[in-house]
Amino acid sequence: MRLISATEVNLVETKERKDEKEKSKWLSWVVFAVMMAAVIFTFRYVIGITVISGNSMSQTIESNDVILSSHLLYQPERNDIIIFRDEHGYDVIKRIIALPNETIEISDGVVFVDGQPFEESYVSGISNDMEKTVVEEDAYFVMGDNRTPGESLDSRSADVGTIARERIKGEALLSLIPFRLF
Template sequence: MRVYVPDQIVNEHVKSQRSSKSIVGWIPFTIIIILLFFIFRFAIGIEIINGHSMNPTIENKSVLFVNKIFFTPKRGDIVVIKDPHGYNIIKRIIGMPNDKVIITNGIISVNGQPLKENYTRGESVDVPEVIVPGGEVFVVGDNRSAGESLDSRDPNVRTFSIQAISGKAVFSLYPFHSLH
């Protein structure tokens, strides 16, 4: 005995199977997109620099790759800091908690030892000795020319909480080069 099944019923069944396969096909893509979102949101980041405070190391409009979780801040690191106004700023850590930082004749000394800095531009103004509080860091821009960098040298700014550091700049994507 032959059963007649109208073409319309067969076509609807085939369409239904294709539709469910199509939805299942989107699941891996959706999972990948969600994972990428979380990686870029919490583990790595991209920062576009606006300003000249880190010249000559980092140019205006540079695009930086930032490590957000796998680092421990240390002296010499270039870090992204969320300032009290909610802006991301980029500076170099000069003083760690309990360090004594002083700038005399344009030379920065930490705990009585002058820093060897071959990455700066301009000459810093003098700053009386600052003892960096626990849980905070003393940061400066590499461009030490007057008015180019609002950083820890300013008595209204001074130090930043380590908790305000949102990441360490690893390298410049554009123009491409490592950061030191």
């Protein structure tokens, strides 16, 4: 039977501590990578932060406001302020006015949805008239809150048209800077 010396015991303990330290270091990196993936996933698919450029949503949202939006399991509804991707890849913010299969028209500056005047207390400016239009299936008619002609490029323009459901990223929840709820 061989006796183990104190030096050999110290060497074994030192090697075990080094192994533990190495495992701890790797575990720290794994935890860091998982946390970063969670942050990236959250900001890509759950919430978004957008800095507004332009006055198309003026008085509700102003240029340079910082907006927090929700992208998870969002179901579009009338009056929601949404963020969608335009055909050039830019994020755009507008308000849903008409839903799929509804009829919309503007007469004397008043918006009519399915023949009924649409109550809008948030609007600034007066919109030009627009002939009756039926919103396509799985699409939404959106407008900026600033209805002064030339201030908002939205569904009233043939260049934009209605917004297909798959282009909608999510709903604007609140303004972070300056802080206010919508």
